[in-house]
Amino acid sequence: MASFVVKVTPKAAKNEIIGWEGELLKVRLTAAPEKGKANEALITLLSKKLKIAKSRIHILKGETSRQKLVEIEGETLSSLQEKVN
Secondary structure (H helix, E strand, O other): OOOEEEEEEEOOOOEEEEEEEEEEOEEEHHHOOOHHHHHHHHHHHHHHHHOOOHHEEEEOOOOOOOEEEEOOOOHHHHHHHHHHO
């Protein structure tokens, strides 16, 4: 399992993965940070871009924060870094 920190910028112009900064993944989301909309948008974006089932992606910490600890089952950090780059 790969665990990493995601820094989310909500209310952006479009949903996109900016890239890795060390072991921190920067992401922009169009969703507002209310009622879990940004969290759901994050899981959807990661699922589509990394071609991973939503059920394998979990937010462990930071559900109400811009910095979130995310875990993806069955992946390594290096394999995720390759998929993003």
